[in-house]
Amino acid sequence: MIKRIQNAYYVVNNVSETAAFYRDVLGLKLMFQDGERWAQFDAGGGNFSLGAPEEAAPGAAGAVVVFEVTDLEQAAGRIAAAGGEILARRDMGAHGRTLAFRDPAGNVVQLFARAIRAQ
Secondary structure, three states: OOOOOOEEEEEOOOHHHHHHHHHHHOOOEEEEEEOOOEEEEEEOOEEEEEEOHHHOOOOOOOOOEEEEOOOHHHHHHHHHHOOOEEEEEEEOHHHEEEEEEEOOOOOEEEEEEEOOOOO
């Protein structure tokens, strides 16, 4: 039985460069980094990591991680200012909105902002 997402990771060729993006642009708290092998972040109580190819599971290829944010527009501005590639925006009405972008290593990531509920 699954309790929660324990960790999600991307395989990247440059751990330091990609870690700097997630730390400095998206504001994730770096928990630890093992040189160019692995970087692990606290993503609101769950773990998100970046691993070099030799640290990955055999045959590991791509994933999409969705991070919930409070201010989608602020996040989009920071991503664009850092040279991130915004791929798509989606308004899901009462469910919220998403923004898809590509990180420096070419991975697709989504941000999600909940819809504000009327009182």
